[in-house]
Amino acid sequence: MKINNVILRTVTKLAVFIILTLAVYLFFAGHNSPGGGFIAGLALSAAFVLLLLVTDIETIKKGIPLDFKKVAAFGAFLAVGTGFGAFVFDVPFLTQSFGNFVVPFFGEIELSTVTIFEAGVSFAVVGVVITIILSISEDV
Amino acid sequence: MNNIIVLPMALPIMLGIILIFLRPYIKTQRVLTVLGLLVTIGISIYMLQWIQTDGIIRLDFGGWEPPFGILFVADSFAVILVTAASIVTLICLIYAFSSIGEKIEYMYFYSFVNFLLAGVNGSFLTGDIFNLYVNFEIMLLASYVLIVLGGKRMQLRESLKYVVINIISSWFFLVAIAYLYAQLGTLNMAHISVLISESGQTPLLTVTSLVFLIVFALKSGLLLYFWLPGSYSAPPTAVAALFGGLLTKVGIYVMIRVFTLIFYHEPQITHTIIGILAGLTLIMGSIGAIAYKDIRQIVAYNVIIAVGFILVGLAVMTQEALEGAVYYLMHDMVAKSLLFLLAGTMITVTGEKRLDNMSGLIRNYPVFGWMFFIVMLSLAGVPPLSGFIGKVLVGQGAVEAGSYILLALGFISSIFVLYSLLRVFLNSFWGETIISFDDEVPMKKGWMVSFGLFTALMFTFGLGAEYFAPFVADAANTLLNPQIYIDAVLE
Amino acid sequence: METLMIILTGVLVTIATYLVLSKSVIRVILGTAVYSHATHLLIITMGGLKKGNVPILGDDDVSTFVDPLPQALILTSIVISFAVTALVLVLAYRAYQTLGTDNMEELRGRKYE
DSSP: OOOOOHHHHHHHHHHHHHHHHHHHHHHHHTTTSSOOHHHHHHHHHHHHHHHHHHSOHHHHHHHSOOOHHHHHHHHHHHHHHHHHHHHHHTSOTTOOOEEEEEETTTEEEEEEHHHHHHHHHHHHHHHHHHHHHHHHHTTO | OOGGGGHHHHHHHHHHHHHHHTTTOHHHHHHHHHHHHHHHHHHHHHHHHHHHHHOOEEEEGGGOOTTTSOEEEEOHHHHHHHHHHHHHHHHHHHHHHTTSOHHHHHTTHHHHHHHHHHHHHHHHHBOBHHHHHHHHHHHHHHHHHHHHTTOOHHHHHHHHHHHHHHHHHHHHHHHHHHHHHHHHSOOBHHHHHHHHHHHOOOHHHHHHHHHHHHHHHHHHTSSOOTTHHHHHHSSOHHHHHHHHHHHHHHHHHHHHHHHHHTSOSOTTTHHHHHHHHHHHHHHHHHHHHHHOOBHHHHHHHHHHHHHHHHHHHHHHOOHHHHHHHHHHHHHHHHHHHHHHHHHHHHHHHHOOOBGGGOOOHHHHOHHHHHHHHHHHHHHHTOTTSTHHHHHHHHHHHHHHHTOHHHHHHHHHHHHHHHHHHHHHHHHHHSSSOOSOSTTOOOOOHHHHHHHHHHHHHHHHHHHTHHHHHHHHHHHHHHHHOHHHHHHHHHO | OHHHHHHHHHHHHHHHHHHHTSSBHHHHHHHHHHHHHHHHHHHHHHTOSOOSBOSSOSSSOOSSBOOHHHHHHHHHHHHHHHHHHHHHHHHHHHHHHHHSOOBTTTTSOOSOO
């Protein structure tokens, strides 16, 4: 199906970056204020879906050569894997810890092990959503 | 640190995820799955020994003390079932290696079996009622996929019904949790139990417990089994055996747990209803088992009879009856899986589903035939096989409690089990052989190994009942005295 | 406010039940989705509505705060119902392709197959 929609194409080029920035913001805003991995993942996949709307699947697959099933699996691996860290440090399963780090340019920020878990959740959500959309839309 | 408790759930999940990356390497997947299952079995046996010496062990996730955090609690009852479930999965997989076919293996079959086991083990071990819901969903999502793997017409048709029924029962589960939370403000099962015994089981709580009963009755096939025969005949044999051995048992486990730990104050309402439902299930299951000529239907109705029988043990609620229920649960996981495997193999080798159309199988496959005979005796409760102890103990409990109707129904249903399976045996194994020796399908080694292992397990449960007695007695004792569980959780 | 929410939940359940009982598979799936929304509303109402500030440590006064647990439960349950709904949609699509019908009556199936 050939889409010829100049306005949508032009807006998408800009909007995708705004959505991606929002996703990254939401991801780091999590933990202590509204946001988090799941929502960030949904926002990320919204950006991909927008791209899918204006171009076709082949172009996207060429541009982002990822097997999204594997992305989902990698996310789940990361999320469950953080739990297994507990075995190394001999604390109860899924225990979290956090620390404050000084990063140049950003100043002092708080990083916690939950961030890794949340990253896993984000990957899983993106992978699952895109897989579903691709598998439904493939043969229409 | 008690982190080991989480492994029966976390290990299969992790393994399932890793296997997704190893999609093209089916041999590696098989080896890893078997290794993972062996480790899981080893861990659960170790846990079982540990519980006998140190009492119930628990693990607070993330160090959040109960009643605030989620926790896993390992008592004898849970760990016995974890062990049995892992063993059954392993043996069903040995059958699957030589029967399921490369096409299905390639579609992440082993990952989903691992996820299914993780959900089952998680449901057994969790001590938090919302976490129980989550584990149920893990198990059900994996089962939704497994039931439809292969994509045959019948699978697609039956899986739609199975999925919709389970979504609705999960919805009821959430509603019940919401009602419970509104009244008590906690989700930790031990804490719920304490709060209920302080405030008394109000009529509202009893109604909530009945909503829970509907949920678990749908999941375990207690009277609300209308979905079961169809869905269990659709998937490939190895998957059907896994379902028959594990899925309804989780529903039964949860029902026993909830109605002994939480809602045990009004037995004249709740347990009477469970008793009536169990009796009706026994009657309807028996009628179903002798009414059909499709082997898969007969086997599925046998599952329903067993559900009724185990819950007679819960309805009666004495030490003996609960011990019997635990024994019978263990026995039934093994025996039903074997029965499903045997029935599926009969269909594979003859290409027929109706028992009229097969005959004389015993000439072609003598060992196979006698194994069917053994499992039939075991399900009917003939000593020294595994079904005997469970039946005797449940019967003894029913006599003590004076529920003679349930006792009679339970034992009459055994006769129906025997009759229904004997009919299959006589029709399809005796008589004129229909398969000539030239074109008989050879019985694969993997199949015979899995049948042999299951049969050996049935003999072990039957003859080694003395050895299992302390574990089972401890399980029943904990069920009957919820204070032991509560003390272990809340200290 | 709580009463209103409960009534709304009831309305949603009514709609969902109507949808689930219809013949078309897609309506049944939509019905289950509405069911899950109804429960989420029920859970949040059962936890008590707006009794204080957000339950996050910060500058606000945290002496009174709303119960955070129902929100956590709902988030979990949303994720689960999201996954289940997605799976059922794909399943229904495949079933429609293979069986050529989305009518539940025709999906009943014959006795022996």
